[in-house]
Each structure stands twice: as structure tokens, then as C-alpha cells.
Amino acid sequence: MTVVTLAAANVEELRDFYRALGWEELPASRDDWVGFLVGGVVLALHPRTALSEETGAGMYGGGFTLAVNVDSPEDVDTAYDAALAMGAGDVAEPQERAWGGRSAYFADPEGNRWEIAYNEAVVFGDRGEVVAFG
Template identity: 40%
Template sequence: MDQRISFVTLAVGDVARTHAFYVGGLGWVPSTYVEGEVLMIQVGPRLMLSLWDRAAFEAEVGPIASGDGVPPITLAHNVATREEVDGILLRAEEIGAGPLSGGQERDWGGYTGYFADPDGYRWEIAYNPGPIGEVVLP
């Protein structure tokens, strides 16, 4: 098996609301959109983000564990400067992103902040100086 990931699939409560957030709000371009079922967005050369209706997800994959707190996953979007981190966090807030953690200097030398999409998935917006940052930026 090759060392790679082709899809990241997240179960969402309302595909139309998710489309409004990612496409209408963030300005991302959908690769596939089936109203009420799935939104797929190419997020890398060989990587798709699949935002799939929760009921359809459960029917195929199995019951989703739920409870209080944050979903146990974060997605990260790296940028080249601290200013870009702040700009994206501001845009996310403008389009109604959930709980927001403003940009903060981190002990490891980076600068990051978080926002939540309509289903509570946390997005880390990060400036990561050094070799790892160079690997993940286009």
C-alpha cells in the first residue's frame, strides 16, 4: 500500500449549509456537489475533502459516536505568514464560523489559530516556519 491519503471524509448534518460555508463563504471550488448528499472539494494534488451527509455516512460506515465536546480531529491549513493566519481567521468569523481562537505564538515557534465549521470540525490555520512548513505549502 502506498504511503498516502486520497480522501478525508467528514460526516455533516446539512450538506447545503456546508456548501454555503465552504463554497459561498470560503470561496472554495467544488469538484462534486450532489444536493443533500455530498460535497467534494479537491484540496491538494491528489487529495479530496468529502463532506458527506451524516445519515448516508452512518448507513455505509456505521453509527457515529457522539457526545459533548469537540470532534476528535482537526484539519490544518498552512500559510506562509502570520498575517495570513489572522486574515483567514477574520474571514472565517465574518462568515459565521463557530468558536474562534485567535492567532497565538506557539512554543514550537509557529503561529496558529482555530475556527469551527458549521458541524464543529476545528480548522487550524497555521504559520509553521522551518522544514515542515516548507513541505506543506504549495
């Protein structure tokens, strides 16, 4: 797992909260996406309505997604197809995203949303952990 995205009703308020905890904001952050590198995983804040539209899930459950970043755009398709073959629910087919990468979403058997993503701004360490983002 490389990214946990929280659906935020107020991105700026959550941004201020995590900054107040002393967490360092990633340089790739914007008004509509804020990230913090925490122990090799990115905690991302994304507007609730935008995340709902991207995942096709409506205003679902706890308001979060889990993501696994892969090494290439082609790996998004391969991983997505493998998840569906294992019984995952089809949420959003692989596609180019407005943020400049490629991703797809599937649901596990309990409906939790997982994103398979390629983003050239992600830098991995030797153990596969995120060491830089943006």
C-alpha cells in the first residue's frame, strides 16, 4: 500500500490539522489534493465530492480509498485485470486521469475501494516504500 486517501469535506481544515501535528506537507500538494509522507505511505486529502466522482462510489461509507502505486501505466491495467479475475468488483476501468497519471478502481468483497495507480511523481525506496512524491 502506498497511499491512503481521505475524503475531506473541508480540505483546508484537514490540511491545517495535520500541519499542526507537525507533519510535513508534500511539495506536490495543491488546493484540491494535499499529501503528507508518513512512514513510507502517503496520507492524501481529496475533496469528498471529487473522490466520490472518481471512484464511482457515491458518498460511500467511511470516505476513504487505499492505493497501490505501480511502476508503469501498463501495470495499472495488468493489476486491475488480475483483481477482477480474483473476484474484485469493477468500480472504474483504467484511464488517464486529470492529475496526469493513470489509475483504476476496484472494490474488495466488503466494498472497500482500492486504486491501482501510476504517477511518475512517486519515487520508491529499496523496499517499495514511497520516499518522495512530487
